[in-house]
């Protein structure tokens with residue numbers, strides 16, 4: 651596995667199952683074929699949690715197992731290994747979903763002007779809503795002012811562009827002919 655793929659896999663694991671999923675994957679990478687109980691020992695994570703992570707990986711097509719019967723005890727053991735063939739596909743799907751979400755957020759930020767008291771966590775109201783409250787915050791009673799979302803919009807646009815480039819939906823900007831950032835545009 652390339653370092654890049656490994657990094658992507660671990661990031662994906664972090665998103666899906668947090669620190670524990672990352673530890674399980676690292677152990678799987680080292681051991682190649684390993685039982686859930688061995689994984690629990692190596693990672694010092696409870697075997698139930700290890701199993702949960704393994705099923706989640708299996709569900710995503712990122713892990714597979716072989717069932718092997720122990721001749722002496724007659725018990726079955728499951729030997730797990732990583733399967734990263736589908737990794738690029740999964741990461742692409744995840745990025746596409748993220749892109750869609752960012753575009754919706756951008757749409758929401760740019761389609762309306764919002765009014766806000768300025769306190770983090772207090773609601774941002776549309777003009778009509780703000781009217782209803784006579785331009786007073788429904789929580790603290792502070793005066794509602796037009797919410798300047800220029801920074802938020804810029805941030806969203808940057809993230810969208812970055813994703814679109816990563817996904818190959820947009821060509822990489824060449825450094826020499828890079829457009830001057832939209833500073834010229836009116837900021838309201």
Ligand SMILES: [Zn+2]
Pocket residue numbers: 767768769772787788789790791792
């Ligand atoms: Zn408020």
